[in-house]
Amino acid sequence: MKIGLLSDTHSYIDDQILRLLDDKDEIWHAGDFGTAAVSERLSEIAPVRGVYGNIDGQDVRQLHPKVLRFDANGLDVLMTHIGGYPGKYHPDIRQEIRTNPPQLYITGHSHILKVMTDKSLNNLLHINPGAAGKHGFHKIRTMVRFAIEEGQLRDLQVIELGKRA
Template sequence: MKILVLGDTHIPKRAKKLPSIIKTVCKEVDRIIHVGDWQTIEVYEELSKLGTLDGVFGNVDSQDLMEVLPENKIVTLNGKKIGIVHGHGKSQTTEKRAIAAFKDHNVDCILFGHSHIPLNKVVNGILLFNPGSATDKRRQGSYSYGMLTITHEIHAEHKFYSVKE
């Protein structure tokens, strides 16, 4: 199973539309997961048309998105429990807030965003993965998204690109 992981798209504030590379990758995966800060319901609707979609709302998302998406959720894919959260909040780091969101759940992986900083590491046996941002790289060298491949284990990798057309 191949999963596209997106976050912090911030459309239309940071980009007018989804980058063409993202639209192409949507056609090649089994599922799309967005970790929040879509900004508008139109981004959710567009991604929903491109594939099976899961997601959560972030701190800059519209009320419309907050009405259709949870703040965090757990999905089970190929027998692996995946926690999804944006990671915003007060105190602690984004990473620590993401871990805390699932402290009472036995998840295999936590997907989160908010910082726009790509991250791929294991903490206490849990894969932590932040895809970075597909449209707002901030101080990062490139825009990015994530790919999860789930077989008997979860493999995560970042894909980087320099043009967000």
């Protein structure tokens, strides 16, 4: 199963992003789509799993939940937009992570790409793909691609999409 992961598009999707996603089995979006049109455009390429972010209006919130937990080819995944990092989880999600930690925890919001493990929670892998859009303080637009095989994450790629402005 091949996954394209992005976040914080803030209504911006360009041809480069679409090309990088065109062979994916699923596209995951960690919130701040900007508009439902972004979700709809991505769903023309592959099925979309996503969560709404703090800037998303009712159009996006009707399509995507605040928190999404699912099994992806044997991998337990938890996704939310504002979720914090290992050791500093957001209060909204902290209890669930501590009592029932997923194998993969995905967040957005910070516009800072991070891939890190939480050794205190059975090596939970945390990924924030950074921001793929042009709105925000980040300098480089980013996204992540990977594969999931029999419950294991493989072939993780961090992709720089170019300068924000």
